[in-house]
Each structure stands twice: as C-alpha cells, then as structure tokens.
Amino acid sequence: MLTFSHLGDLLGNPGYENLGDKEGARTAYRSMLEIAEQIYQQNPGDQKARMDFGIALGRFAALPLESGEVRLQMFEKARGLLEEARQRDPKNVVIATNLGSQLGLQADLLVSAGRSEQATARYREAIA
DSSP: OHHHHHHHHHHHOTTSOOOSOHHHHHHHHHHHHHHHHHHHHHOTTOHHHHHHHHHHHHHHHTSTTSOHHHHHHHHHHHHHHHHHHHHHOTTOHHHHHHHHHHHHHHHHHHHHTTOHHHHHHHHHHHHO
16 A cells, blocks of 8 residues: 555655656555555454545545545545544544644645635644
8 A cells, every 4th residue: 555655656746756647646546545445444443444544545635636526525534534543542643643734735725626714624623
C-alpha cells in the first residue's frame, strides 16, 4: 500500500517534483486506496486498518485527480474514519496530525467551491 502511495507521488503528485503522469498517479493511488479499503472491510474493528483507510482516502482526495464533489465526499468519509480512530486512541499523534491536515485541505477545497461557511468550520476543526 505504501509503495503505491510513493509511486503515485513520483508519477504525478503536484505537491512534489514529479514525472507529470497524472493518469499513472491516479492508477497508483487508486491501488493504494483499494488495498486499504479491502483490509478495512476484512477487519472493520482493527484500529490500524481504520486509520490506514482514512489516511489513504485523504491522500487520494487531496490530489486534483477527481471532481471537487468526489474529493469532498472522500474527505468526509476519511474524516469519519479518523474521528472514530481518534476516539479509540486520543493520544495518537499520527491520527491527530492526519486528521488536522485533511481538514485543512478539505477547507481549501471548500473555499475554491465558494462554500466559505463550511470552509471556516473545517479550518476551525483543523486547529482545535
């Protein structure tokens, strides 16, 4: 799963120097996401599976590879998974960091969609 994430970064993540292959990046990230979801579906009570799926959803949603609405839906699903994981392990810094980062990215996307009230709420959650 992690290898697909790194491959996607190399191929086409606009946040990094990349090879400009957006379709290759989408394929790699989709594979990362499918593996994480499959592991979570097989082990819904497993904290690491929940956390990994939430992080994978957020990483995919953070990239401009899908429509804005699809990305917002993915961010919301990731948020639910990470919130649940945080409730089970409130001192886990990895969960808190990923959740905060994803909330900020979701807020950025909401701003670009003209949804400033929702964006403000997400920014506030991100810094809480």
